[in-house]
Amino acid sequence: MSQPSFTRLSELPEELAIFPLPGALLFPRWQLPLNIFEPRYLNMIDDVIQDMRMIGMIQSVGGSKAKPDVAHTGCAGRITAWSETGDGRYLITLTGIARFDVKEELSVMTPYRQVVPDWAPYEADLKDVPDSKLPDRSRLVSALHDYTEAHDMSTDWSAVEEAPLETLVNALCSGCPFSVMEKQALVEAPTLKDRTETLITLLEMDVSGEDGGTLQ
Structure with a gap:
């Protein structure tokens, strides 16, 4: 599967599915393996695979289990590898692209949450560190x-x-x-x-x- 290649903020999505998960960190150019088994996130993977394959990893910071509060800043990654197990799970690898601030959360019909990301503070994430x-x-x-x-x-x-x-x-x-x-x-x-x-x-x-x- 192709590796992500983004060089300008304009190439990044205006809306982003998010995966709230405490303790799981993603950074630009860092890879994060995930075992997806909850139905709402299986639905999310099905949807994003058909589009830009982009997910926003963000830490949950309290609130209810069904809809936890989330941190202000997360990191978006692109699915660069995935497979489906015999029991219906997805094993995916996210490759970090850029961090984002949550500008607003969208009111959506999908079982997973979506936000409007603000990429501007993290434009440097798209470039290698000199x-x-x-x-x-x-x-x-x-x-x-x-x-x-x-x-x-x-x-x-x-x-x-x-x-x-x-x-x-x-x-x-x-x-x-x-x-x-x-x-x-x-x-x-x-x-x-x-x-x-x-x-x-x-x-x-x-x-x-x-x-x-x-x-x-």
């Missing part, structure tokens, strides 16, 4: 070393040193057991450098025993 704007790997590795030692975790340090920096940052943001609020701070960090600084802060707060829930 080397001159990459964060300092050594500070991140140092914070990660202290974090893994504190939690007695084994780590493949050669992979940490060799992985592309954006891939490493996104993997840690997605994989570390941060709270919903803390993960939302990572999503909303304006640049990769800011995301890395926020990640380092969260790792250091955990090691020092500070209350990460105070991060706003």
Whole structure:
């Protein structure tokens, strides 16, 4: 299946189906595998596959289970791989395209929710991060070393040193057991450098025993 290629905001949809899910983070150029089994989201996949194959991943932040409150900012991804299981589930892979703010939620007849996205604050997401704007790997590795030692975790340090920096940052943001609020701070960090600084802060707060829930 073709990989997504968007270079201008005008190429992105004016309306977007959203998938509220706490703890599941998507970033530009990052891939997120999902197991879809709820009927409303199976319906969503059927619909978006016939169009731009675009879904907005966004964290739920309270409210009812049927219609949870959602964060102000999420990240849209394009379905770049999918298969259907024998019991009717979809196994999909989303590739992150760009983040968005929720401008308004639409009144729709579909069982899944749809919003009007505001892409403008995240135009830079459509471009690769230039080397001159990459964060300092050594500070991140140092914070990660202290974090893994504190939690007695084994780590493949050669992979940490060799992985592309954006891939490493996104993997840690997605994989570390941060709270919903803390993960939302990572999503909303304006640049990769800011995301890395926020990640380092969260790792250091955990090691020092500070209350990460105070991060706003």
